[in-house]
Amino acid sequence: MFIKSENFMTEENIQLTIDGIPISVPKGTTILDAAREAGIDIPVLCYFAHTTANGLCRLCVVDVEGSRVLQASCVAQVQEGAVVHTNSEKVQRSRRTILEMLASTVDLSESPELQEMVVEYDCHPERFENGKKRQPEIIDDNPVYIRDYSQCVLCWRCVQVCADDAQFTYAINFSGRGFDTQIATFFDKPLTETSCVFCGNCVGVCPTGALKSKREHLLEQGVAPDQIFELTRLQGKGKRSIGGPHLDRQYQNAMERE
């Protein structure tokens, strides 16, 4: 299902310089991919090779000489003769500030890669320590996975794989806007009352601890594996689950069909 769209078909090559290294890549290549080809690592967060790149997090910004503002390298394509700096002072200042704002808003405790970036860029999120945080309650509305949006960075990957990038299920979208945006279902209904098919794609692409299998979540809470089985699975025909009202309803529906 995951197809990476790249412009392999063009014969035309583009010459450019990235951090002083001359490089030639096919027309249509992003600066991010060109840099990787030259062995230069540009940090990314929202970017994921198997979903449509939207240029959201802006951590991958680079300095292209002659450009008015920095460019998001995950979506900006190489230009002939371009001179690109992937780690200029402007780039570092932007990345550091974005990471500081993110770390002061979202719980990154289960995002080791982001924590490493926070250290690498010498970030001081405590500058914004009294700033508003996003701390919604954990949503535990189904037997399969939990949603902890206090850890959500709004990379959109889950929404994309639920929709046109993979599953075409369209169970989730957004509520609110701006700082108060959150991933949401239709009228905030439990996932069991939506078109969700529990394919797990969203959990698989989540870069933080926001989406997690319920088993993993319960193990972390110190719940014993036996109990988890009781909490999350039907315990054999004719027995009611204790997984919550929604699971009960699914169970009832199944009984009615029989």
Place this chain on the structure above:
Amino acid sequence: MTSHSLNLDKLKPILEKYTPDGRAQLLPALWEAQAAYGYLAEPVVAAISKALRVPFAEVHGVIEFYTMFYNQPVGHTFVRVCVSPICTQLGGEQILDSVCGHFDVQPGETTPDGNYTIEAVECLGLCDHAPAALVGDIPLSLEVAEAPSSWVPSPQAVSLGKVSGEPRWLTARCGAIAPTDINAFQAHGGYAALKKALGQMQPADVIAEVEASQLSGRGGAAFPTGLKWKFTAGAANNPKYIVCNADESEPGTFKDRVLMEGDPFFILEGITLAGYAIGAEKGYIYVRGEYPRAQKTLQTAIDNARRDGFLGQNILGSGFSFEIELRSGAGAYICGEETALFESIEGKRGYPRLKPPFPTTNGLFDQPTVINNVETLCTAAWILANGAQAYKSVGTEKSPGTKLFCLSGDVANPGVYEAPFGILMSDLIDLAGGVVGDVQAVLVGGAAGSFAGPEQLDVPLSFEGLWDAGLSLGSGVVNVVNTERDLRIYLLSLAHFFAHESCGKCFPCQLGSRRQLEILQKVAAGNATKADLAALEDVGFAMTQASLCGLGQTAGTAILSALQKWPEIFSHQ
């Protein structure tokens, strides 16, 4: 009434009308359903979702994006009090307090009898009437001391507002004729440009004339209009579209509202001309939801133009057929960003797209599209009627012609002033009756612009003159702030505006507009530290340099310009 007992009969005609076009009619369907039911209840939304074949969660996401859509019960009439920087400067917050006190509710709440919902809104585009409010569909100009017990139940609509200046090329008819009288419009030179173009000119000639005039966009970005038309005309795909951006939402800007309410046919003429020039058969005019009066005037004008053969099939016997559809925004400043506006017409959340590709090849419905500001299209019509040479007879060499300036704040006579480019800011302020008090600061260009100090009043208002002074023309805003005002409160209001209007798509603006607001709250309270101000500069830098669209890239500009000019007002007191 519970949501489950809702009778969906009222929805049937709405769905029948909009189902054929599917998602592209989502916003109109939501507007009509909301008007029919008072709010967008779940079963109503579900029915719309099914009929228009848009996933449930996505329709919910659309409703959540736009502040004028409500999925919970609201009052019968909205009382929307403007708390933009311009209205705040003149007492908007006190008016909000007094109306909330009168009804004993908080902003955003509904009175217990269900009659009124009181809202604080970011900008109503009534800066010439500030402090302003909108009661239902009626725009008001208020006095701070005015009792809500009188103006809420019996609101008195404001006039068009002050329109003045010299020469009056674009505003000649504003206030002089009945705006929806198509005969009066023609008697005063209207439709001369369209008749000339359809009768005597090839589309390429129309574009050449606009190019020769050096007209550049009046929405803020100043892209050469002729070039935009030429690129779109030359794009391979069909159909092509022309979109008029009437989502004027930049605090301090109200010129397009005055054109829409004062001379709507002029805009239709400009759109139709552009359609002819680029080979489009369909045009859209996207008007912000906060302009109900302008929408009504425009819709009447569209109907009258169609009746008299200026829209529809075979216009004036020329063989050219063209239609214009009016679209209402629903409370989102970001939809003035051209690609976010396309998304909105397409029935989506108003997220700006990545550029490239540009609208000239991949615009509305992914088709080649010209998108122009209201004033730009009117100017193009004037140029076609009078010639590029005549247009260039005033103004400066690099900024020819006239411009509509929006004068507001502490001037004697706020209003729209038409003047040649290059007029000194001090002369323009004199046209508006001069400063009330002494100048402390002038916000030039809009919320996305920057501040001029009292020492800069002699700056020439042209693209190049402002550029040399480190300022920008933006949408033509000149908002004067006198020395009696607390600039920190003004800046706080600016910061609030951007935090409220950030769409949330890219991280720098989504997070930065919030952090900027929090630091400005400290500044206004007099307890911002040096470290806070260093953080403010970093936040502004990251938004300017790394944001995805023009909103984020300018969300810190005005505040940073104030910090640079007047660091003392930011410091710990």
